[in-house]
Amino acid sequence: MMSKNKLKVAPPSTETYIACPYDSAHRLLPTRLAWHLTRCARNHPGSKMVHCPFNNTHIYSVTDIQTHIGVCPNRAHLERYIHPDKLPPAEPRAMEFNIESTEDWDAEPPVESYNPQAYCESNFVIRNPQGAPPSARREFRERERRRFQEHSKF
Structure with missing residues (x-):
């Protein structure tokens, strides 16, 4: 349908x-x-067509090119390059302003930084030792079992 x-x-x-x-x-x-x-x-x-020296897509006859060069809108870029002080900038300059603040982002914070190792040891977080030999991993697991049993009594 x-x-x-x-x-x-x-x-x-x-x-x-x-x-x-x-x-x-x-x-x-x-x-x-x-x-x-x-x-x-x-x-x-x-x-007998001639390209504009300021924009390659502007094509005029030999007789009309001189009048076009005088009024070509792309001529302003060249004039601004040659005489930067005489012409206004293409875009207005941004106004400068300062904001006063009492914050100092470079100063250290008044609290201690986060230590993930200390957090894991004091809470119920399952950890897995990496890169240790089998005997050290066995001892670590035994310590973790005891730690969980002590915390679960509370």
Whole structure:
């Protein structure tokens, strides 16, 4: 039995597509532009198109490139690099602030640190000696039996 709810997929928006500078009939996504330009440039060897020195995906005719270089949005990166004092930074600097506190995280805590060996010896924790010879393991198990019997009397 087929479901009556059919999903419809919206067609891609034509506003997100960019026209190729070599052939205006080519419409492509901005993420595919750089790849497409290398392929399309081979198909149009006689076109007199020039790449922008600030962004390789900006391609203009020889007559229009000078006006583009003056208004290219990627030019600001070069200007900021050449004259770092004259232009404002690309991102505003974070405000510096100090928080006064009486806590000292580097100081030792006022309590004793945890000793797992002492805890295991004073509570009902089953331990297994590792790396000891059989006679030492036998003695250890006997001591543990006595310890559990003494604690269970309370």
